[in-house]
Amino acid sequence: xxxxxxxxxxxxxxxxxxxxxxxxxxxxxxxxxxxxxxxxxxxxxxxxxxxxxxxxxxxxxxxxxxxxxxxxxxxxxxxxxxxxxxxxxxxxxxxxxxxxxxxxxxxxxxxxxxxxxxxxxxxxxxxxxxxxxxxxxxxxxxxxxxxxxxxxxxxxxxxxxxxxxxxxxxxxxxxxxxxxxxxxxxxxxxxxxxxxxxxxxxxxxxxxxxxxxxxxxxxxxxxxxxxxxxxxxxxxxxxxxxxxxxxxxxxxxxxxxxxxxxxxxxxxxxxxxxxxxxxxxxxxxxxxxxxxxxxxxxxxxxxxxxxxxxxxxxxxxxxxxxxxxxxxxxxxxxxxxxxxxxxxxxxxxxxxxxxxxxxxxxxxxxxxxxxxxxxxxxxxxxxxxxxxxxxxxxxxxxxxxxxxxxxxxxxxxxxxxxxxxxxxxxxxxxxxxxxxxxxxxxxxxxxxxxxxxxxxxxxxxxxxxxxxxxxxxxxxxxxxxxxxxxxxxxxxxxxxxxxxxxxxxxxxxxxxxxxxxxxxxxxxxxxxxxxxxxxxxxxxxxxxxxxxxxxxxxxxxxxxxxxxxxxxxx
Numbered sequence: 373x374x375x376x377x378x379x380x381x382x383x384x385x386x387x388x389x390x391x392x393x394x395x396x397x398x399x400x401x402x403x404x405x406x407x408x409x410x411x412x413x414x415x416x417x418x419x420x421x422x423x424x425x426x427x428x429x430x431x432x433x434x435x436x437x438x439x440x441x442x443x444x445x446x447x448x449x450x451x452x453x454x455x456x457x458x459x460x461x462x463x464x465x466x467x468x469x470x471x472x473x474x475x476x477x478x479x480x481x482x483x484x485x486x487x488x489x490x491x492x493x494x495x496x497x498x499x500x501x502x503x504x505x506x507x508x509x510x511x512x513x514x515x516x517x518x519x520x521x522x523x524x525x526x527x528x529x530x531x532x533x534x535x536x537x538x539x540x541x542x543x544x545x546x547x548x549x550x551x552x553x554x555x556x557x558x559x560x561x562x563x564x565x566x567x568x569x570x571x572x573x574x575x576x577x578x579x580x581x582x583x584x585x586x587x588x589x590x591x592x593x594x595x596x597x598x599x600x601x602x603x604x605x606x607x608x609x610x611x612x613x614x615x616x617x618x619x620x621x622x623x624x625x626x627x628x629x630x631x632x633x634x635x636x637x638x639x640x641x642x643x644x645x646x647x648x649x650x651x652x653x654x655x656x657x658x659x660x661x662x663x664x665x666x667x668x669x670x671x672x673x674x675x676x677x678x679x680x681x682x683x684x685x686x687x688x689x690x691x692x693x694x695x696x697x698x699x700x701x702x703x704x705x706x707x708x709x710x711x712x713x714x715x716x717x718x719x720x721x722x723x724x725x726x727x728x729x730x731x732x733x734x735x736x737x738x739x740x741x742x743x744x745x746x747x748x749x750x751x752x753x754x755x756x757x758x759x760x761x762x763x764x765x766x767x768x769x770x771x772x773x774x775x776x777x778x779x780x781x782x783x784x785x786x787x788x789x790x791x792x793x794x795x796x797x798x799x800x801x802x803x804x805x806x807x808x809x810x811x812x813x814x815x816x817x818x819x820x821x822x823x824x825x826x827x828x829x830x831x832x833x834x835x836x837x838x839x840x841x842x843x844x845x846x847x848x849x850x851x852x853x854x855x856x857x858x859x860x861x862x863x864x865x866x867x868x869x870x871x872x873x874x875x876x877x878x879x880x881x882x883x884x885x886x887x888x889x890x891x892x893x894x895x896x897x898x899x900x901x902x903x904x905x906x907x908x909x910x911x912x913x914x915x916x917x918x919x920x921x922x923x924x925x926x927x928x929x930x931x932x933x934x935x936x937x938x939x940x941x942x
Contacts, residue, residue: 381588385505385552389595394633402661402669404611404637405654407433408442411452411474413645413686415445421685426455427464429685432678433642434469437670441465442472442499442639446488447481456488470495472544477502477527486534489541496541497578500527504558505549521561528568543569544578546615551583551592555599563605571609579604580639582615583626585648590622594629601634613637616652618644623652628660642678643697645686656695663743672696675748680874692781699781702745712739767791767807774804776887777811778879783892786903790814815892815905824869824927826920831856838863856912860919869923872896876918878911893918897926 381387409429414420421429426444433441443459444452456473459465471494475485482500489496502513502524509515515523528545535541545565547558562579571577581600583593597614604610614635616626627638640646644653655678658668672678679690679697692700704713716738724731736744745751768784771777779787794810795802802810827846828839836859840847849863861871875894880887891906891914904925906917 381552381592384587386555387592387595387599388555389599392595392598392633394594394598394629397632399628399631399661399664400666402658402667403631403635404440404613405438405658405670406440406442406472406613406637406639407438407642407654408615408639408651409433409641409645409682409685410455411442411444412639412647412651413641414452416645416647416650417686417688419687420449420451423451423455423458425685426451427458428681430455430464432681432685434466436642436672436678439468440470440472440497442474445474447475447484453484453488456492459494460489460491465494467494470497472497472499474499474501476500477524479527479530482527482530483534486531494540497544498531498535498541499544499546499578499580500524500531501546501548501580502527503548503584504561505552506554507552508549517557521557521564524561525564525568528565532569539575542575542577544580544613546580546582548582549584550581551596552585552587555596559600559603562600566604566606566610571606573608576609576611577606578611578613578637580613580615580637581635582639583617583623584615586617586619586623586626588620590625590629593626594633597630597635598633611637613639615639617646618649618652621649623650624656624660627652627657643682643690643694645682645688653695655697659696659743659748662747673747673749675750677749696743696748699785702741702750704740709740713741715739716741770804770807771811775808776880776882777890778877780875780877780892780894782875782894783877783903787811787814815903816907824867824920824924826860826916829856829860829916840864840867842867857915857919860916864919864923869926870897871919871922871926873919874901876915878914881907889914891915891918893922895919895922897922899926899929 410421410426414426430441430443444455446453446456456471459471465471471489471492473485473489473496475481475498477500485498489498502520503509504520509517509520513520531543545562547553547561550558566577566579569577581597593616597612601607601612604612612635614627614630614637616623616630623644627640631638638652638654638657640652640654640657641650642655644650644656655672658670659672661668675697683689690697692698695701720734720736720738721731724734732746738744767788768779771779790810791802791807823843825841826838827841830837835850835852836854836856838849838860840849840863847863847867849866851859851862854862857873857876861873864871873893873895877892879890879892881890882888888907888909889911891911893904893906895902895904902922902925904918904921906914906919906921908914908917
């Protein structure tokens with residue numbers, strides 16, 4: 373561990389502020405939020421989002437209430453360019469949402485960027501960036517301070533010229549690696565840009581000051597932001613923005629202290645995706661405010677649905693311990709924690725009954741739970757009952773140890789309710805054999821509708837043909853460019869059975885070549901969400917069995933069929 377190779381931030385860049393004021397301030401209002409998942413987050417994905425996933429993510433951000441969204445880097449990617457053109461030619465973006473497009477400080481790239489927003493009816497921000505720190509100037513760009521300043525101002529003039537003074541377009545400049553740039557230099561460059569762009573309160577310029585690579589404790593970044601806040605020219609015509617990364621694991625702290633230090637706007641990603649250890653997590657930032665009694669101005673009331681969408685679009689699972697959204701963040705495994713939470717919930721409900729009001733409007737003071745899980749659309753079952761069962765029977769451990777079956781966390785929660793009911797009825801510990809028999813009875817032997825069956829399927833390259841028998845009727849359905857499970861879901865929809873697959877997990881029963889495949893399926897129909905499973909010799913057959921069992925359960929439970937003119941509305 374050659375620690376002496378590395379240099380303290382104080383030996384790399386001056387931090388001139390000594391009479392700091394931010395430590396005495398209190399966060400009392402939400403900043404302007406700008407999700408950059410579609411650009412910065414997307415650049416950090418091993419498989420960047422295709423147009424369908426990008427559109428779905430954008431629709432999620434709009435539904436959550438974000439009013440300014442960075443939508444892409446149109447000069448760097450045809451997919452990004454096409455997505456901006458989609459926004460120009462459709463009504464996907466509500467009128468009150470500002471569209472931000474990102475470009476390097478180079479005329480040909482600026483031209484392409486300006487062309488991408490032609491005809492966009494929404495307010496637009498053109499975001500220009502250039503790295504300004506000494507190492508980047510010397511090693512990457514090969515320019516002196518004066519030469520780089522000329523390049524930046526030239527790009528600023530190009531933006532003015534090419535936008536033709538359109539009043540619906542505003543400007544943003546980011547001195548990338550701000551946190552390792554000399555304060556006097558970055559201040560001079562930023563002031564020159566706000567003068568060039570004529571920053572006024574009526575048409576403010578955004579100055580975005582990134583901690584592109586996190587290199588210091590959060591207080592240092594706060595000092596740097598407060599220095600800029602107090603010394604910028606045209607301060608009333610500037611929206612001071614920050615863009616922290618998370619290399620030291622303190623991106624959230626950097627953002628919170630930066631807002632105390634004068635920042636008005638925060639760029640980041642929902643759940644923190646981004647290069648290396650990620651961008652700052654703007655979901656955690658917003659919910660930290662919520663936990664302090666401050667309106668975050670963003671809707672997280674169905675955080676599990678938000679997570680599913682983000683996981684689908686990014687292709688990255690959210691960690692079970694991720695703040696607020698992880699499967700385990702409201703779960704206590706310790707018996708003392710469980711007891712304190714149980715007593716806190718009892719007291720909470722008693723206060724509500726005593727005042728004749730809903731528990732949802734009572735002051736929250738339950739031990740170990742910083743916020744009410746119900747605020748995020750979570751139930752209380754996962755807080756106590758499931759963990760109580762996990763402590764007694766070790767449900768997931770026993771199934772994994774004795775049968776080789778690995779249950780995803782949400783299925784553990786679902787199955788724990790059944791196990792607890794069974795344990796309460798028999799009044800004894802549940803053995804591994806009894807636990808597996810209960811699992812089979814619950815998920816692999818559920819009653820099915822005998823009228824509905826998968827008669828045949830065939831897959832040829834990108835095409836799949838499915839034949840379903842529904843009583844005396846036979847339905848043949850052909851799909852292209854869909855996976856096998858998606859093709860079967862489409863065939864069921866045509867047959868009048870509406871299902872949405874929320875999660876599909878593959879495991880096995882036992883070990884070795886004789887082990888059966890086991891597909892664990894979380895689905896949603898008009899009744900809500902549920903789990904089922906399929907077992908077969910191959911993964912594909914097990915998946916099809918799980919889907920058909922879900923469809924049969926839906927029909928058996930009385931879910932209405934669709935007619936030929938309807939689409940699934942779940």
